[in-house]
Amino acid sequence: MNTGFRLLRALVSLWLIVTLVFVALRATGDPITAIFDPDNFTAEALEAYRRQWGYTGTVFDQYVVYITSLLRGDFGFSSMGNRGAAAVVIERIPATLQLVGCSAFLMMAIGFPVGAYAALHDGGRIDRFVMTFSTVGFAVPNFVMGLAFILLFSVNLRLLPSNGYGTWQHLVMPVLTIGISQSAIFTRFVRSAVLDARNLQCVTSATARGVAPWEVFWRHVVPNAMLPLVTITPLLVGAMVAASAVVESVFGWPGIGRLIVESVAQRDLAVLQMIVMMIAAVMITTNLVVDLAYAQLDPRTSRARAH
Amino acid sequence: MALETEDDRVCRVENLSVAIDGEQPVPLVDDISIEIRKGDYFALVGESGSGKSITCHAMMRLLPFRPRIGGKVIIDGKDVWSLNQRELLDFRRRSVGMVFQDPLAALNPVRTIGSQMLETLRLHHPRVHIDDLRNRAVKALMEVHIPEPAARLGVYPHQLSGGLNQRVMIALALLGNPRLLIADEPTTALDMSVQAEVLDLIDELRRKNDLTVLLVTHDLGIVRDRATNIAVLQKGEMVEQGRAAEVVGAPRAAYSRELFEAASVDWPTRAEASRRTAPFCLTFNNVNKTYFASKKDRKSGVGIPAAKDMTFSVRRGEIVALIGESGSGKTTAAKMVMGLETPDFGKITVFRSPGDDRRAARVQMVFQHPRDSLDPLMKVEDQLHEVLSVHGWRDRAQRVAHIRKVIADVGLGEHVLQRRPTYLSGGEAQRVVIARALLLEPDLLIADEPLSAVDVRIQKVILDCLKRLRDQLGISILLITHDLRVVFEIADQVVVLRHGRVVEDIPVHQFTDGQRDAYTQMLIDAVPGKSVAESQAELPREAAAAADNVIEHGSFVGHARI
Structure with a gap:
């Protein structure tokens, strides 16, 4: 298996994980009503938060928006930090x-x-x-x-x-x-x-x-x-x-570990998605490196025969 | 004068006993005494479990457990078990070289041949420049006839064939110019023709370097025309010892007589009625199969041919031996009959016997390792019932009756039914496997190396069992083997394969008529244990010379002793 193929496989696994996390988080209920008690806020206020944090439209619309902004390097907006999710995660x-x-x-x-x-x-x-x-x-x-x-x-x-x-x-x-x-x-x-x-x-x-x-x-x-x-x-x-x-x-x-716990409790989906993605990226990279290192350490895994 | 005889003895083992230490020591060998003189070729012979390996590992202090040792081992004037660590290292470096059974396992898989040789050379020449060491390593590889020795230094063990690896092992063992070479089953893991080459190499080195050799083996055939002395071990005790000619000529102990009989080669003189007129049971018609290592190889068509225009047939009630070295396509042929592999093109037909409309499998297979092909936790009886149940035998009483009949067919008593495979001997286990294959009353039995995992004496029992199946039940057997002695014993027809091609397809009694293909002739030459007289009588010199011409570079065949 050549390196290009391994890299492609790594990217596909990353995409799968991102998608899975996205679906799992949306399937557990509306994040806005989980954070704000709808009895104490007006519908307009809730709607305003929705727009600000990118929770408008159907789940599929949200997914498309999420992926396109990911590709632009925008990891979303942290509801509990009131700033970019990337900044919140990176400082940890x-x-x-x-x-x-x-x-x-x-x-x-x-x-x-x-x-x-x-x-x-x-x-x-x-x-x-x-x-x-x-x-x-x-x-x-x-x-x-x-x-x-x-x-x-x-x-x-x-x-x-x-x-x-x-x-x-x-x-x-x-x-x-x-x-x-x-x-x-x-x-x-x-x-x-x-x-x-x-x-x-x-x-x-x-x-x-x-x-x-x-x-x-x-x-x-x-x-x-x-x-x-x-x-x-x-x-x-x-x-x-x-x-x-x-x-x-x-x-x-x-650190990141505590941030996971906090963001789950606060239902800060943008931060959570970013962390999971980052951990997945680390794991995938580690696996890739280990695969390549193993081929170096064990000559039997490389196919070429001397004669 | 007395001094000289003292010096003469390279190795003395005096009343050696070895036990696994503990509260209740487990005795392994008891009261072994041998004496090896300078220039001797000493063979230590016995079946697996007889304690021969323990004995030679004890001579090197290499036992894998904490031992309790009795008696003395004196090699090269040193009492091995009373040496301190430093003396022991020195002893291992200078006095003895050791060669093991599986050369691939005995070489470090993650290091190159060169690095392992240089490491050992460095022990002997700590202050010599690395280039000089490399030259010495190349010279050592040249000594054991490895082609292109300089190029091999950068190669890993898995990239070399078994024969070449064993040569490397021998070169490594001799780097310190030891007085004694201990070879522990050095050829058991190798192909038949390579076996002969390695043994010839040891012979040659022994003459050239004035080396004393202790060869440990289960195979009497390979030592009887090479060894000068033979000692026979059984169950951890020495049953016989003496000059080779005496022991071979008139073995005193009943056990060694039995061993020799089992190992003797019966050159086929049988003139049985040919079974070539019986109807077909299995035919191969121009069968082709090629393996590819990768997709790229498949595209460019560079593959390993496992079958090339393979054509042969098995008739009813006939034993056809399929022989050839590893990689010749024997096992692929068997797999294709079983439907485990599909041929690229060509046709394999299994014929129905007349009046047989069963849908059950008419071909059954017997594998090499009996213990691996039985479930270790299930009683034999249950394993046999299972086979019948899945093929729709509902009535238990009927199943029991059938199982009893089949068990009797393979010559076993009913007592084995209640046992688990761990409590069966090797021979019993292999016969249970055969019985399991027979339960469905197949027309054809494929036996893939059914004898190579069992001891010599037990081989005899299984061969008799197969013979009885053919003669009494009329079952056809496709016998895959690399051992010509087995072929001579029971086969009717011999098919020789090489690189997937059928080189020879003849009745067994024509096999040694001297008119054979050069490759076949080489296989015949490689059979150990045939005496000089026999080989001269049966091998015209021209045929032997012809065989020489086809041997690939780096190999050489054992004509030296003819």
Whole structure:
């Protein structure tokens, strides 16, 4: 499959998602009457809001207007921010990037060494401990873990602020919450990937040739273990965005996740559509990058034969 | 003098026992003692599960579990199990080279051949310049007769054929000039003619480099005219050991006698009445089928021909063997009969026996791996009932009676009906698969490599079973195999395929008359285990020479020993 085709496919998936979200949001009722109590507003006032936010005409008319303005780069008007939806969303991006980036780093910083260690000492005491702990880790809901951290660090120890954004102290607890819960899953993936790679015959044969254990690990086990790990990356990115919706609400973190919750509550459809579109774009791009990276990492996937 | 005899022994295994360590150790091999002298070609023979692989992995300290070891392994003057980590690395680098069964798995799939060779060379020559190492790598590949060695360094293992990969593996194992080469089933995963090439290569290297070889195999055929010593293992114990000539000539243990009998090649001298007059059961008429790797290839017509003007027939009550190497189109032919693939053009006809108006499938298939083709969680009886139920046998009593009859036809007792496939032996499982195919009373049975996943002794049982089906029930069998020994044993007619073409379609007794196509002759030559006298008697030298001319570059055939 060539790159052009992949790109086209990515665009089609993006369009499908945008359309689905549009339909789903319109199907849940008139947004104007959900925001304003029709008993307290005159019909003219409601109509004025409708025009301002682009909710006039049939659903299909609205869809056509929506798509054409999207193509012009106009993402609609936020009802709760009283300005362009794009501006509302974009100003939240840095906070979320900071949170997800640090969490991803923490996830890998825990997952790679712990998972690899557990796999290399499989069946040992530490391996069993890690396995048990990771089950607990992903069984505990994020908000419970977040609240437990607040109780411990803010209420009892009074070390960290429970809420807000700005300093590194604010960052610690949300990152711990997402990072630890994701690393519980990631550690398992790393462990099973390393375990599978370690049992490959090529590892035995390298050992038989007298390659030193750490070289066997870095040159034979790791390259083979990376393949399944690369494949699950988009899944983990998605899981982190989902986790950020809850965690940002718990810690009052002004990121995209909390914006989703707010805009759903306020029925700010323009903002919601923009966020979903953005997340979809991120996911699709990640998948694309992973597809291309996989072809680089695993020579078997490219079709050409040398002879 | 005493010193010299000490030096002479490259490898001594003294009362070796291996068990999986734990509260209740699981014993795997017990009390194995062997002695390999310099220049020996030592064959360790046994069926799967006999502990031969465990033994040779224990000699390298490569066991995949935490073992409990008894006895001693002394190789190249070193007591292997008492070495520390550093000494162990040194031992593995210098004293022993090891070759594995599946070369594709034994090479790292995500790294090039060159990078793996350079990595190993770097261990031996840490301070040498990279260009010099590359030259050494090229030279090592040349030693094992790999064509265009320099170009292969940048290639990944999946881009090479199995035979070439095994050569690379051998080159890798010999980079450190080891005193002992351990080859663990080095040819089992390869095609018959490639097997012979690899074994010849090991022979050649052994002579040239003064190498001592320990060959582990289940196939007595490939060792009896090469090995100098043979040891036979059964269920983790040594049942026989001695000079090859003595063991082959007069095996003492009952088990090794049995093994040798099963592995012996019966050159077809049978003069049975030809079945070529019986009515047709299956015909192929100019069948063509081409596979394309991509749409682009399809447009430009560059494809892999799996069938090219394929024409042959199977008659009633006849066993037709379809032979050829992997990629010759055997399996495609079977799939087309079953309707799993459609021919591009040409006609395949399955004939009805007279008076038969059933609509049920008249062709049934038996697959290579019996355990994979049975549901591991379902009782045998239930699996057999299922087949009949979906074909409309409503009456349970009738089904039971039919199942009993078929189970008896394949020579099994009724006790297997109550078992799950995990509790069946390999031979029982394959016969259950055959029984399942027979339930619908097919006219034609297609057996795709039914013997290659089972041990030598069990092969015999299944062959007898197939023979009985032909002789007593009059079933036609299309037998797909790469093993000529099987063909000689039971086939009536032989069809040889190469690149999708029928090269040969003859009765089996004409097969070895020396008048055959060069490719066929090469296949015959590659049969392991035929003794020198036999091959001289049956192969005129001209035919052998003719075969030489068609061998593609990079291959060479085993005439050296004739």
